Amino acid sequence: MAKLSTEKLARAEMLSSNEDAIAISEMNKWFGSFHVLRDINLSVKRGERIVVAGPSGSGKSTLIRCVNRLEEHQSGKIVVDGTELTSDLKNIDKVRSEVGMVFQHFNLFPHLTILENCTLAPLWVRKTPKKEADEIAMGFLEKVKIPEQADKYPGQLSGGQQQRVAIARSLCMRPRIMLFDEPTSALDPEMIKEVLDTMIELADDGMTMIVVSHEMGFARQVADRVIFMDEGQIVEQNEPEEFFNNPQSERTKLFLSQILGH
Amino acid sequence: MRNVSFVRSEMLAEQTPPLTSIGVIGWARENLFNGWFNSILTVISLYIVYSFLSFLIPWVLTPTWKATSLNECREINTALTGHHSGACWGVITERWPQFIFGFYDRSILWRPILVFVLFLATIAPILFERVPRKLFLLGPVFPFLAVWLLWGGSIWSPVFSFLGLVLGYLVWRSLKERVNAVILLLSSIGVPIIWWMFLTEPASGLLAEIIPYEIQILPSRDFGGLLLSLTIGLTAIFCSLPIGIFLALGRQSDLLIVKVLCVWFIEFIRGVPLITLLFVASTLLNIFMPPGTNFDIIMRVVIMVTLFSSAYMAEVVRGGLAGLDSGQYEAANALGFSYWKAQRLIIMPQALKISIPGIVSNFIGVLKDTTLVSVIGLFDPIGLTTVVLADMRWNGVYWELNVFVALCFFVFCFSMSRYSMYLERKLRKEN
Numbered sequence: 001m002a003k004l005s006t007e008k009l010a011r012a013e014m015l016s017s018n019e020d021a022i023a024i025s026e027m028n029k030w031f032g033s034f035h036v037l038r039d040i041n042l043s044v045k046r047g048e049r050i051v052v053a054g055p056s057g058s059g060k061s062t063l064i065r066c067v068n069r070l071e072e073h074q075s076g077k078i079v080v081d082g083t084e085l086t087s088d089l090k091n092i093d094k095v096r097s098e099v100g101m102v103f104q105h106f107n108l109f110p111h112l113t114i115l116e117n118c119t120l121a122p123l124w125v126r127k128t129p130k131k132e133a134d135e136i137a138m139g140f141l142e143k144v145k146i147p148e149q150a151d152k153y154p155g156q157l158s159g160g161q162q163q164r165v166a167i168a169r170s171l172c173m174r175p176r177i178m179l180f181d182e183p184t185s186a187l188d189p190e191m192i193k194e195v196l197d198t199m200i201e202l203a204d205d206g207m208t209m210i211v212v213s214h215e216m217g218f219a220r221q222v223a224d225r226v227i228f229m230d231e232g233q234i235v236e237q238n239e240p241e242e243f244f245n246n247p248q249s250e251r252t253k254l255f256l257s258q259i260l261g262h
Numbered sequence: 263m264r265n266v267s268f269v270r271s272e273m274l275a276e277q278t279p280p281l282t283s284i285g286v287i288g289w290a291r292e293n294l295f296n297g298w299f300n301s302i303l304t305v306i307s308l309y310i311v312y313s314f315l316s317f318l319i320p321w322v323l324t325p326t327w328k329a330t331s332l333n334e335c336r337e338i339n340t341a342l343t344g345h346h347s348g349a350c351w352g353v354i355t356e357r358w359p360q361f362i363f364g365f366y367d368r369s370i371l372w373r374p375i376l377v378f379v380l381f382l383a384t385i386a387p388i389l390f391e392r393v394p395r396k397l398f399l400l401g402p403v404f405p406f407l408a409v410w411l412l413w414g415g416s417i418w419s420p421v422f423s424f425l426g427l428v429l430g431y432l433v434w435r436s437l438k439e440r441v442n443a444v445i446l447l448l449s450s451i452g453v454p455i456i457w458w459m460f461l462t463e464p465a466s467g468l469l470a471e472i473i474p475y476e477i478q479i480l481p482s483r484d485f486g487g488l489l490l491s492l493t494i495g496l497t498a499i500f501c502s503l504p505i506g507i508f509l510a511l512g513r514q515s516d517l518l519i520v521k522v523l524c525v526w527f528i529e530f531i532r533g534v535p536l537i538t539l540l541f542v543a544s545t546l547l548n549i550f551m552p553p554g555t556n557f558d559i560i561m562r563v564v565i566m567v568t569l570f571s572s573a574y575m576a577e578v579v580r581g582g583l584a585g586l587d588s589g590q591y592e593a594a595n596a597l598g599f600s601y602w603k604a605q606r607l608i609i610m611p612q613a614l615k616i617s618i619p620g621i622v623s624n625f626i627g628v629l630k631d632t633t634l635v636s637v638i639g640l641f642d643p644i645g646l647t648t649v650v651l652a653d654m655r656w657n658g659v660y661w662e663l664n665v666f667v668a669l670c671f672f673v674f675c676f677s678m679s680r681y682s683m684y685l686e687r688k689l690r691k692e693n
Contacts, residue, residue, distance in 0.1 A: 070592055093598060101596040107589035111611050121597040124607060173597060 008239075015224060018046040020079070021177055021208045022067060027076030029066065036062050038232045040076070044210065046176075049203050051219040051240075052212045054229035055255060060212045063229070064179045067210070068099045081176060097125070100170030104182040106162040108154035108169070114141070115150040118169045126173065133172075140168040144198050160191030164198050171202075178202065180211040214259060220244060228252050317347070321661070324348035327355055331655035353659045354666050357650055361643050361666065364486015370478060373411045374489050380404055381496070389681065402427055412493065414479040418466035423458060430454035443602050482560045486641035488670050493560065495629040498567040502628070503621065505568065506575025507614075511605065513580060524576070531573035536631055539566040544638035563635055571628045578624055582617035583609065615689050622682035626675045633671075643667040 022044040029037040036059045044050055052060045065071040066078060069085050069092045078085045080095045109117050118137035122128040128136070141147045144164035146157075154162055163183055170178060180199065184192045196218050203209060203222045213219065219226050219240050226243040228236040228251075236243070236252045244260075247253045281288070294304045324343050329335035329352035336346040354361075363371060384404045387397040403424065410420035434450035441449075470476070485493065512524035531539075543562040586609060594604035614621070636645030647663045650656050 068596055070595060093600075096596060096598040099596075101593075103589060103593065103596075105587070105589050107587070107593035109590065109593070109608055109612075111615065120607060121599065124603055125598045169597070 011224070015045045015048050018048075020044065021046045021048070021081060022210075023077075023079045024067075025077045027066065027073050027078060029062065029071065029073045036232050037066070037073070040234060042227070042234065044177075044208060046208055047206050048224050049207075049209045049222050050211065050225050050227060051223040052210065052227045052229060053214065053216070053219065053255070054235075058229045059232040060229050061181050064101075064181060064210050064212055067177075067179060068096050068101055070101075097173065098175055099177045099179060100173060100175035101179045102163070102166050102170055102181065102183050104185050106154070106159070106166045106186075108162055108166055110154050113151050113153055114146070114157070114165050117154065117165060118172045121169070122172050137168070137172050140171045141165070143171070143201070144168045145194075158191060159187045160194045163187065163191075163195045167195075167198055167202070177208045177210075180209065180213065182212050182214070184213065184215055216244065216260060228255065230255070320345070320347040321349050325351050327351050330356065332658050333655075350659055350662055353650065353656050353662055357646075358666075360650075361487045361646055361670065363489050364641055364646070365484045366486070366489060367478070367480060367484065370480075373414075373477075377408045377411050378492075380407065410477075412480070412485075413482070414477045416466060416470040416474070416476040418469045418473075418475075419462065422462045422466040422469075426454040426457040426462060429457055443600070482558050485560060487643055487646055490560070490635070490640060491629070491632045491642045491671075492674075494564050494567055494635065495632040497564050498571050498628050498632075499625045501568045502572035502575045502624075505572035507579050507610065509572060509576035510579035510583060513576065514583060528573045528576050531570055532577070536567070536570050536634055537637055539570055540634060540638050542566065559640070563638075563640070567628065567632065570631075571624060574624050574627075575621065578617050578620035579613060581620060582613035582615075585616045586612055618682055618686055618689075622678055626678055629674060629678075630671060643670060 020043045022042070024040050024042045027037060027040040028035070040063060042063075052063065054060050062071055066073050066085075067080060072087075073085075081098050083091050083094050083098075085091060085095055108114075109120065112120060115134065115137055118141065119128075119130075119133040122133040122136060123130065138147055138150065141150055144167055146161055146164055146168075149157060149161060149165075154165065157165065167183075183199070184195050187195060192215070196215060199209070199211070199218070200222055211218070211223075223240045225237055226240050227234055228243070228247075228249075230251050236247065236249050238248075243252075244256065247256055295301045320343070324339065325348050326335045326338045326342075329338055329350055332350060332353075335348075335350035335352055339346040339348045339350075342348075359368070359371075363374060366374060380400065381404065383397055384400045386393040387395060406420040406424045406427075409423075410417070430450045430453055433453045434446065437446050437449060509524050509528060512520045513528065515521045515524070540563060543566040544559065547557065547562055590608055590612065591604065594608045599608065633642050633644040635642050636648070639645075641649065644667060647660075647667065650663060651659070
């Protein structure tokens with residue numbers, strides 16, 4: 001136990017000396033007249049792993065979708081890797097090339113094979129030569145442990161395999177930050193582990209990650225920080241140990257008792 | 263407590279079903295004579311089928327092929343069978359070249375035939391994967407070659423028109439990396455249009471004087487029959503798909519003006535009968551043109567039919583777009599694809615695949631709608647039937663003429679329909 005905490009201390013120290021990968025300040029967003037995100041302040045260090053939890057409708061997905069501009073924020077500031085997200089298309093392209101995203105429903109391209117799914121963006125967005133793109137893609141497919149499926153179509157794979165392909169597809173663009181939007185929520189229970197294992201491996205490689213998830217085991221094991229959101233606001237954030245053992249706000253306590261209670 | 267346990271000690275062997283429930287008798291009992299009401303219905307239906315066949319069968323089985331008039335046909339028929347109910351195919355034997363080529367000069371029929379063969383060669387690589395890819399090179403050349411071969415004239419006008427296409431391609435290539443997509447699109451379409459409107463004619467005229475080479479000119483009024491229908495129909499089909507795709511995208515666009523224009527265009531065209539558009543093409547358009555301009559009638563009709571069909575195409579493609587999961591757009595955006603790249607590589611391949619049945623129905627509809635041009639005095643196969651019927655010798659041969667025309671269209675429409683089914687099957691295998 002003591003060893004673990006010194007390890008954690010060292011890691012916290014290392015992180016605090018790192019620069020910000022993402023800096024969000026006083027950010028607000030509305031859907032029509034509905035105030036989805038309220039006064040969000042959040043900075044993420046390079047190499048940091050953050051898990052965002054909260055009841056449905058609390059704005060967690062919207063928050064990470066703002067980070068790569070799938071959703072537009074209306075006020076405040078989001079700076080990703082030194083580039084501020086404005087309506088300037090150049091900046092948006094730059095940020096998107098730095099940030100990979102994995103979706104709840106995988107969103108693989110069903111008309112392309114697994115390998116083509118992985119090489120499409122490198123070929124057409126990055127202009128990587130075909131041979132090199134294939135090699136990179138096979139490398140990442142091996143990393144997520146499904147190189148033998150490269151010539152199949154997404155529809156022929158299980159949910160867990162599809163999600164691992166989606167992770168590999170993102171990695172092929174060599175992102176410095178990865179966003180995960182409830183990556184295991186659409187999976188059958190027996191497939192959740194294979195996806196989480198892939199994500200843990202990715203975390204061990206030092207990837208900056210923001211994960212929206214209800215997998216509290218994953219949060220305990222991997223996260224440097226857990227953020228709890230409710231009604232569009234950050235209600236509480238803490239180290240996982242503290243967050244789970246000693247929640248401060250009533251709302252957090254209630255949420256934890258509901259998802260951990262049975 | 264009741265004992266519910268049960269163990270079968272030996273398995274039952276398979277037995278044949280009772281005789282009355284299988285075979286012809288079983289089937290008839292089940293389907294035709296199932297109760298007194300159904301039995302009566304069956305007898306009545308059989309009588310209707312019989313009276314229809316008793317008319318049709320002699321018509322099909324005792325035809326005459328060589329008669330030169332309806333009366334002669336009937337005489338031959340009566341002499342042969344005692345009644346005159348056989349088909350008089352003599353009219354088709356005599357007139358079929360007219361139904362295929364209209365009034366096209368008979369001495370140069372090789373030209374439309376060559377165009378048709380070239381057309382098949384051009385679309386073959388699009389339709390089938392196993393055809394050599396090199397045939398794709400015919401694609402950009404074919405339209406100009408076809409127009410030249412069909413209408414004739416100086417060799418230089420198709421050459422210079424083709425140069426316009428080359429010019430557009432060069433503009434696109436040189437600007438590709440430098441300007442944004444909209445300017446790129448506008449300039450690479452605009453430059454060739456300017457070329458065609460202002461430079462093609464003087465330039466080709468000049469060259470024609472220096473090196474004259476031309477083939478016999480055929481005026482548009484000589485076009486007719488299937489040749490006319492296919493010229494109008496196939497041109498409209500091939501132009502309306504891309505226009506329809508752009509209209510569908512425009513209708514979903516975030517750019518307000520683009521969206522409004524597309525919606526108005528689509529709704530206006532779909533709200534108006536094709537016949538009115540054809541009348542506009544044939545008569546009203548001349549009023550708006552500066553006096554002295556000679557704007558070819560077939561060209562005008564082609565434009566109208568294309569516009570008409572592209573509005574419908576847009577709605578079919580929009581249906582395909584609506585069938586796509588929004589996650590596909592999000593994944594494309596998150597991976598950094600630009601709008602046009604995402605459309606081309608991710609969205610359209612899937613949306614078009616969903617819309618194949620609708621698109622092909624539309625193609626078939628366009629081809630058949632070309633028969634409406636008979637209303638504005640062009641001689642498509644339907645228009646030609648009135649010409650033939652006006653001939654004293656053939657007054658009254660409705661069945662034979664219409665069956666023949668129907669058969670001509672059926673060949674093309676049915677092949678399109680079968681191809682679409684083949685394509686769907688092939689694409690379904692992929693995923």
